[in-house]
Amino acid sequence: MKKWFSATVFMIALAMFVTGCGNNGNSSKPNENSSAPSKSASESPKSVDNEKEVQISFIHWRGEDTKVFNELIAKFEGENPKIKVEMSIFPSEQYLANAQAKLIDGTAGDVFASYPGAQFETMFKAGLYADLSDVGFKSKYTENLIKAGQKDGKQYAFPYQLVYNQPIYNKAIFEKLNLTPPKDWEGFLALCETLKSNGYVPIAFPGADIGPGQFMNSMMMNNNTDEEIWAKVETGQAKVTDEWFVKTLSQFKELNDKGYFQKDSLGTSKDIAGSLFAQEKAAMLATGSYMLASNLALNPELKQGLLAPITVAADQAVYEGIHTTTFLLGVSARSSKKDAAKKFVEFLSQAENAEKYANETGQLVTVNGVNYSTSELQETVSWTSKKTRFHPRYLISVAAIEKAVTSSIQEVIGGVDPVKAAENAQKIIDQNLKK
């Protein structure tokens, strides 16, 4: 029996060595990482200080903001030497998948970003948000822009960005051809035709990824002005085979059949569409204001504006564009470091930091007292006084239905008849109706 015992001990020791070697190997290496921008260079080596250092995790989906967040984090760590921020970014398509799992067990996301609407609701139901109603920095936000993070009169998260999810256009090209943003569908088609006949791609459309989900908002906003429409579709009270959606699909088809999208639009990702626009090969880009900055980075000469297609006659148009307040900053209810996490959110809510974020990423923010220095941001600001509608797609709460809807747009562009595509989508919706 003694042999049994000693051998078991040997095995356990071995197993510990093996798993341990993974961890040790890792923790003995932080210095090698000195080139990593997410670590503040000013930090002294670990565990020298007496007071305990906390590390908080910050997760979000905006890879393009890596640089500015690294700078902000370095500044924050300078002001709060006892707090370290580790940032993790998951691409937006996989964000829910990754964030959800990791937030549940509290391993990551002391501070986390989320989308408004369905994602906020899901995470709220799961009890993931710590109540932020009483934080002092709440007053730093514009009151009516943070409603997307409220529930039952309490503030659970702060929407950080104000985004317009409608096409961007190239002002220089429009001026050269003496074009102005049209007021009705006829005008929009005529605009596209002029652009096309002058050798431009009228609309760069990232059909492979975000295009359908983005462009559908402005394409449908006046075809059905009921803000509850998607909730009705989800419960079966309305159908996508109804006239308004078939009309929207037919208008997509019309744009595609007349060659107003770039060639092979369904194989085009948002990055490629963005670069077509930045190279001034395309006159419009069917994404949203969040791409203004990355376009500018690709081509500093670019003069950009926002417009939305009006799909009805001018006198029937109710909305001029689409807005969202998004990038909801929340503190995890499961976090053991809520104080440090709140400090970081507070830091981001300070006007000077929000201003840095806004001006470097080209996003409007919901924080008060921010001066927008770029012409893109000033252009975007002008939209705050227009009549815009909250991003309809975010009001679809069942992911399978959302996908069925965006897929129907891809189908139509791929050549399927709008009525048939709507039927296909409705079939999937019927299988996923909310009970």
Place this chain on the structure above:
Amino acid sequence: MKHSKSLYLFILPGLAIYLLFFVYPTINGLILSFSSWDGFSERKWIGLDNYTRMLTGDSIFVRAFQNNMKFMISVVVFQTILSLFFAILLTKNTKKNVIYRVLFFFPTIISSIAVAFIWGFMYNPNVGVINSFLGNIGLDALSNNWLGNPAMAIYSIAFVQVWAHTGQMIVLFVAGLQSIPEELYEAVYLDGANRWQAFRNVTWPLVAPAATIVVAYTTIQSFKAFDLIFALTGGGPAYSTEILSTYIYHTAFQSSEFGYAAAQSMGFMVIIAIVTIGQFKLLRGNRAY
């Protein structure tokens, strides 16, 4: 000789870690498939509901299965023929042949995600290599929306799969071909057979065991082509490249229906088993002896 008790110790560490991290989660997966769970709230036992939904009320599951079959059949047919063809050319262990084999094998060792980057660039409609190459040699008519055309996308990915794995199958076939005794060829050629007859009567029947392995392995690989599709198209456009493994991932991590995803994966496992066994039967049945 009787084995000694200490043999149990040989099993202990491996078995313990396997039971904990593989068998136990697998059983849990089975249990999960009978419940409804969104990842957050309490699990709810719902009996066979997930299975009835999968079999009767989920058109995307059917679609994903069809895509899987399209993908599998095109990969199996082309990859098997291609690799057998090259294996016959490269059977002998000459220096040149070994170099060719090593070269063809090369894509097997790079990660699917790297392969996806390479081919994503090749297929790209705007800066893409293939279309600009076709343009350069005056074959504009052949240029296509490789990954964006819903009717085309699954085959474009199948091509990448064949590109990446043919070399591996060549090696398997070469091993099979080298085990065929030379005398058999001498005998049929003495009888005045031509090359086709020699292939038909000697090579094919004797290479059948290797072919069985190649086909079975290709099938399993094609069912597991998750990384490649995930990174190339994510299942789009409009479900046209959604295969079962990506659909299960989406059900779990986009729709947060973990119970239903578990049921789908059980269905997936059964499908793989049926297809693999079916192939074995078919190939074994076809064998001359």
Place this chain on the structure above:
Amino acid sequence: MNHRNKDTVTGKTMKTIVLLMFSLLILLPVLIVVLASFKQMTELFVNPLGWPKTFSLDNYVVMFKEQSIGRYFGNSLIVTLSTIFCILLFASMLAYAIYRFSGWRSLVIYGLFAAGMMVPPQVNMIPIYKLVADLKLTNSLGGLIAVSIAIFMPVAVFILSGFMKSMPKEMIEAAAIDGCGEWQSYFRIVLPLSMSSISASAIFLSVMVWNDLLFPLLLINSESKKTLPLALLQFQGEFMTNFPVIFAGVIIASAPIVIAYIFLQRYFVEGVTAGSIKG
């Protein structure tokens, strides 16, 4: 040996042409990507196919300066080496036991692992995630290693016990008569004799573990613990259309396996073949 292919001169040229064409098909995409990694974005748009103007290393510098690719590399190395070491040790012990046990015990253990090869990862990935979370091992390399060991163990057991079956039992029995215990016969006789199949499995598994995406995607979330395939996925979001930079990352990530392949081709081919016989 010349009966197998009765080659004529035209036949030979045909054969060479076909082989060269296929070689081009394999190599060209790789070559284009390697060349692209030396170009700048604007150059790539104008000239996607040709030779770069200058072989600038800028894109590689970006990878090392702005990305902690060195760290991702280290993580991949730790995960791969620890996983392979444990799997080979545990699996060879299991295979030895399967070999030495007689009757139902041997069959049960073998069957348990062989069945594991049929289970697609989708079946257990969610419960695995939950288990690892309950053990508080998410986001740690240790957790990823433990899971990888379990996931890839069946293949290794399969290959190794297949090999050991071919060893003459008399040898062990003779050793036993000489007073060798099981441990000694395992370490002194069976292990040394199985080295060829162990190294084949090592290579096969290295390729699988090094390139694995699904489980790192599931289990790792912090920057400092990411493995290379996971980092590659992230570059896509961060550099967007900057193909040259992404390609530099792809090349750095693939380099170790490719270099190992150049030196150890024979073992790679054997290893992957051994692994695939599992079908």
